Amino acid sequence: MALDLAAAARWTARFAALIEENKQYLIDLDAQIGDADHGANLDRGMKKVMELDVTGFASPGDYLKKVGMTLVSTVGGASGPLYGTFFLRLGAAWPEEGDAAGLGAALRAGLEGIQARGKAVVGDKTMVDALAPAVDAYDAAAGSGTGPALAAAAAACAAGRDATIPLVARKGRASYLGERSAGHQDPGATSVTLLLDAAAETLG
Amino acid sequence: MIGIVVVSHSRALAKAAVELAGEMVPAEGRPAIAIAAGLDDVTLGTDAQAIADAIVGVDSPDGVAVLTDLGSAILSSEMALELVGPEIAGRVTLAPAPIVEGLVAAVVTASTGADLATVVREANAGLAAKIDHLGADSGAAAGPGAVASPTTALPALETEIEITNEHGLHARPAANLVAGLRGLDAQIQLTNKAKNKGPVPATSLAGVTTLGLRQGDTLSARITGPDAAVALAKLQQLAADGFGELDATVPIAEADGEIAEQAQTGRQIAVGPAHHFSTAVDTSAYQPGSPATERTRLTQAIGQVLARLHHQAEQPGEHSAVFAAQAILLEDPELTATLNSGVAEGHSAVEIVEQDFAALAAELAALDDPYLRERAQDIRSLARQITAELTGISFDLANLEGILIIDELDPLTATSLNPDRCLGVVTCTGGATGHGVMIAAARGIPVVTGQADAKDLPNNTVVGLDPVQGRLWVNPTMADLAELDKLSLERRNEATLASELCQQPAVTRTGRRILVEANISSLTDAKTAAANGADGSGLVRTEVLFADWNHAPTAEEQAAVFLKIAQGLDGKMITVRTWDPGGDKPLTFLPQDPEANPMLGERGIRAMRRLPELFQEQLKAVALASRRTPVRVMFPMISDVEEVTWAADQLKQALAGVKGHVAMGIMIETPAAALRAADFAPLVDFISIGTNDLIQYTMAADRGNGAVAHLAQGAKAAVWDLIGVAAGAFAGRPVGVCGDLASQPDLTPRLIGLGVTELSVRPPLVGLVKLAVRTRA
Numbered sequence: 001m002a003l004d005l006a007a008a009a010r011w012t013a014r015f016a017a018l019i020e021e022n023k024q025y026l027i028d029l030d031a032q033i034g035d036a037d038h039g040a041n042l043d044r045g046m047k048k049v050m051e052l053d054v055t056g057f058a059s060p061g062d063y064l065k066k067v068g069m070t071l072v073s074t075v076g077g078a079s080g081p082l083y084g085t086f087f088l089r090l091g092a093a094w095p096e097e098g099d100a101a102g103l104g105a106a107l108r109a110g111l112e113g114i115q116a117r118g119k120a121v122v123g124d125k126t127m128v129d130a131l132a133p134a135v136d137a138y139d140a141a142a143g144s145g146t147g148p149a150l151a152a153a154a155a156a157c158a159a160g161r162d163a164t165i166p167l168v169a170r171k172g173r174a175s176y177l178g179e180r181s182a183g184h185q186d187p188g189a190t191s192v193t194l195l196l197d198a199a200a201e202t203l204g
Numbered sequence: 205m206i207g208i209v210v211v212s213h214s215r216a217l218a219k220a221a222v223e224l225a226g227e228m229v230p231a232e233g234r235p236a237i238a239i240a241a242g243l244d245d246v247t248l249g250t251d252a253q254a255i256a257d258a259i260v261g262v263d264s265p266d267g268v269a270v271l272t273d274l275g276s277a278i279l280s281s282e283m284a285l286e287l288v289g290p291e292i293a294g295r296v297t298l299a300p301a302p303i304v305e306g307l308v309a310a311v312v313t314a315s316t317g318a319d320l321a322t323v324v325r326e327a328n329a330g331l332a333a334k335i336d337h338l339g340a341d342s343g344a345a346a347g348p349g350a351v352a353s354p355t356t357a358l359p360a361l362e363t364e365i366e367i368t369n370e371h372g373l374h375a376r377p378a379a380n381l382v383a384g385l386r387g388l389d390a391q392i393q394l395t396n397k398a399k400n401k402g403p404v405p406a407t408s409l410a411g412v413t414t415l416g417l418r419q420g421d422t423l424s425a426r427i428t429g430p431d432a433a434v435a436l437a438k439l440q441q442l443a444a445d446g447f448g449e450l451d452a453t454v455p456i457a458e459a460d461g462e463i464a465e466q467a468q469t470g471r472q473i474a475v476g477p478a479h480h481f482s483t484a485v486d487t488s489a490y491q492p493g494s495p496a497t498e499r500t501r502l503t504q505a506i507g508q509v510l511a512r513l514h515h516q517a518e519q520p521g522e523h524s525a526v527f528a529a530q531a532i533l534l535e536d537p538e539l540t541a542t543l544n545s546g547v548a549e550g551h552s553a554v555e556i557v558e559q560d561f562a563a564l565a566a567e568l569a570a571l572d573d574p575y576l577r578e579r580a581q582d583i584r585s586l587a588r589q590i591t592a593e594l595t596g597i598s599f600d601l602a603n604l605e606g607i608l609i610i611d612e613l614d615p616l617t618a619t620s621l622n623p624d625r626c627l628g629v630v631t632c633t634g635g636a637t638g639h640g641v642m643i644a645a646a647r648g649i650p651v652v653t654g655q656a657d658a659k660d661l662p663n664n665t666v667v668g669l670d671p672v673q674g675r676l677w678v679n680p681t682m683a684d685l686a687e688l689d690k691l692s693l694e695r696r697n698e699a700t701l702a703s704e705l706c707q708q709p710a711v712t713r714t715g716r717r718i719l720v721e722a723n724i725s726s727l728t729d730a731k732t733a734a735a736n737g738a739d740g741s742g743l744v745r746t747e748v749l750f751a752d753w754n755h756a757p758t759a760e761e762q763a764a765v766f767l768k769i770a771q772g773l774d775g776k777m778i779t780v781r782t783w784d785p786g787g788d789k790p791l792t793f794l795p796q797d798p799e800a801n802p803m804l805g806e807r808g809i810r811a812m813r814r815l816p817e818l819f820q821e822q823l824k825a826v827a828l829a830s831r832r833t834p835v836r837v838m839f840p841m842i843s844d845v846e847e848v849t850w851a852a853d854q855l856k857q858a859l860a861g862v863k864g865h866v867a868m869g870i871m872i873e874t875p876a877a878a879l880r881a882a883d884f885a886p887l888v889d890f891i892s893i894g895t896n897d898l899i900q901y902t903m904a905a906d907r908g909n910g911a912v913a914h915l916a917q918g919a920k921a922a923v924w925d926l927i928g929v930a931a932g933a934f935a936g937r938p939v940g941v942c943g944d945l946a947s948q949p950d951l952t953p954r955l956i957g958l959g960v961t962e963l964s965v966r967p968p969l970v971g972l973v974k975l976a977v978r979t980r981a
Contacts, residue, residue, distance in 0.1 A: 072252045072253055072280070073254065076242075076247060076249015077249055077276050078276035080280065081282070084283065085283060173274075
């Protein structure tokens with residue numbers, strides 16, 4: 001499948017739908033260890049993204065960068081600059097040829113942007129715990145094509161998300177809770193898994 | 205002027221913070237301030253784009269400081285730097301400062317035209333004042349939120365100081381250090397490098413004291429905060445000044461310093477209202493309130509105690525420093541914080557004071573340094589004062605007026621009494637020769653002991669007392685009062701006569717010249733004794749004179765002190781008693797293992813057998829002093845002839861190196877020495893009878909033990925017999941008495957009758973004893 005503007009728009013639309021669907025779930029997760037705004041913030045940001053006129057963009061890269069800027073200005077919480085950076089970097093690295101390896105490189109650029117912004121590493125109980133293994137799994141499976149690689153990435157992402165449950169948060173608002181943050185699934189890892197699910201469904 | 209951007213999740217918060225900071229500087233002098241906060245007026249959140257726009261809005265070649273609140277504010281601000289591009293981003297600093305305090309500091313500093321780095325440094329130090337105020341251990345510097353501790357942003361100043369104070373940094377110099385560095389906007393952490401103790405904040409006297417800084421130890425200081433440089437300079441100045449102890453290089457004990465020549469003798473009649481006092485505060489009836497109530501009560505109680513301490517510290521006199529040091533202990537912010545948090549946890553104020561002070565006292569009591577151990581007494585005393593305040597029990601000992609009724613008079617209480625207010629003391633138990641009683645008498649307060657019935661006297665009952673007869677009058681009748689008046693007049697006449705004639709020699713009616721000398725424990729004693737006409741000193745208590753030293757004084761150092769004392773006594777003969785440690789008189793530089801029965805243990809000469817170098821050094825000092833002033837030496841705690849031959853041999857060695865003559869004597873303190881005094885007669889020049897120990901060992905009764913004190917009180921026939929035997933064996937030679945019996949004029953004739961030729965007495969009583977020699981013997 002070509003990784004063109006329409007594909008990028010399908011992905012963001014599916015992500016927006018999944019966020020809307022899981023908005024309360026994300027709010028509940030965040031209420032346990034954060035400030036209960038993750039679902040609402042992301043939903044607000046993605047609804048703004050959905051207002052963008054896709055046809056006005058010259059390339060999928062430009063579109064995705066605009067998605068990033070929109071999230072930066074509308075999400076409000078920490079996920080604004082984090083998701084914003086992800087989409088900005090993703091858009092900048094979006095493969096013109098639409099090959100599987102190029103998409104892997106773009107995803108990794110997005111991951112690196114998040115890590116640079118949030119200074120989080122695997123084990124800090126953040127979205128990085130889900131996204132990092134997902135990007136690794138994608139690269140490992142990229143030889144089989146975009147579809148299987150995204151499926152593998154989504155599965156790894158879900159596993160990484162589940163693995164955040166026993167962790168003690170070391171970044172973000174949840175880190176104020178210290179040991180009490182253990183036993184709860186990280187909302188950021190949960191929402192980024194929705195992003196990979198959406199990618200597997202729409203780009204595969 | 206630099207620009208400032210305030211980034212917050214809340215627009216209302218950012219606006220309010222800007223308003224608050226704006227109050228500090230008139231509008232025309234303010235730097236450009238832009239807000240990037242909230243997604244709109246009500247939605248919480250941060251927006252990197254809005255921050256970027258705000259930065260561009262206040263940007264100038266001078267640069268921009270960005271202050272943020274938490275979480276995404278920081279992420280969004282970092283992202284904004286990417287959005288504005290590298291040229292502008294190059295002159296923008298994201299400050300880790302707390303937003304309210306930091307903004308105030310930033311606005312004020314920027315308005316002075318300061319550069320970006322200075323503004324950011326001041327903003328980052330914005331928490332310093334709060335941390336300093338609430339105490340370094342308040343959690344402000346240690347909580348999880350302090351990852352970017354603002355104080356670490358400033359370079360710390362460091363210095364090392366060698367402690368030169370003779371006794372180390374004990375309470376007084378430590379208090380001077382704390383007081384000298386107080387009120388500065390700086391965090392000063394002190395460490396004892398030599399002992400690897402600390403760091404402790406310099407605001408805490410208790411903390412500084414626990415460093416256990418001794419002479420030669422290195423004190424290292426680490427100072428941060430806006431006033432760091434001032435603090436460093438002050439610390440160095442304090443150190444150069446010996447922490448206020450520069451003049452105190454002559455460590456002669458100045459105890460009992462308030463004994464002036466006109467002081468009361470402690471023999472005067474007293475009449476006044478009775479006041480009961482217990483050193484134990486009964487807190488069982490205390491009714492705790494809510495934590496808020498308890499905190500208020502605690503604050504008020506501490507305030508009351510402090511006010512009193514400050515008042516006492518301002519009074520002239522030797523004890524003012526003690527009160528000042530106690531006040532500083534109580535003002536310790538750490539201590540207050542601990543107490544307050546205990547109350548917040550639901551403990552009652554009484555509970556928390558008893559518990560925390562006991563813990564602190566235990567900590568101090570466990571230290572090696574006797575000076576610091578004494579601070580445990582201060583802590584216990586403070587705890588009593590506060591709990592007394594909390595329970596409404598009057599505890600104002602120093603202001604107690606009238607007659608004190610107390611179960612037993614301990615030395616601490618005796619020194620706390622104000623001789624100008626407290627007319628007299630009645631003890632319910634306890635003997636007349638306990639240390640507390642002797643201290644009170646020495647301070648001119650008459651004492652009557654062992655009055656069990658006094659326990660039940662209601663407060664404010666009028667009582668009269670005569671310390672000489674040991675009599676107590678309860679609710680005296682007119683006739684009683686007339687008798688008391690007569691006695692009082694007699695005592696005053698006696699005192700006047702004694703003082704008028706005190707400089708004349710004491711000669712009995714039969715023409716025998718009796719030397720009336722003074723027992724000397726300090727230079728002040730020597731001066732008091734001279735003013736009261738002492739014929740020299742029959743006992744110089746070297747172990748008390750040098751008790752404060754933490755190293756053994758050299759022969760030269762000791763000789764210098766002996767000469768000072770001799771000068772104080774107008775060059776009259778002094779009698780140096782060699783080190784008499786053990787029992788209840790430990791010496792820092794003379795380590796002794798704990799003994800099961802110290803009074804029967806390694807006391808006096810016995811300890812010298814184990815430490816001949818120490819003994820030899822002291823004998824050399826005596827020999828040195830003998831070249832300049834008349835001096836004798838005597839050995840304490842003799843029970844066997846062999847001890848004397850050994851000591852005599854030691855003295856011979858000491859005199860061999862120095863030309864000088866020194867008469868040699870022994871103390872008669874054991875029944876063995878008294879009974880066999882004749883055995884010693886060929887070996888020594890004189891004897892001096894130490895009646896306190898002789899009574900104790902003869903009667904097998906501890907004079908400090910109220911239960912058996914009656915056996916040790918006065919002198920029983922067995923003791924008189926022993927004195928007679930010893931004096932008889934030395935007939936024709938000097939026979940002295942330096943125990944407490946010598947200080948009782950009523951007994952003077954009897955002692956002289958037994959052949960005693962010298963009486964060495966408490967310094968203020970010299971005149972009275974001389975009078976007794978003239979009129980009664």
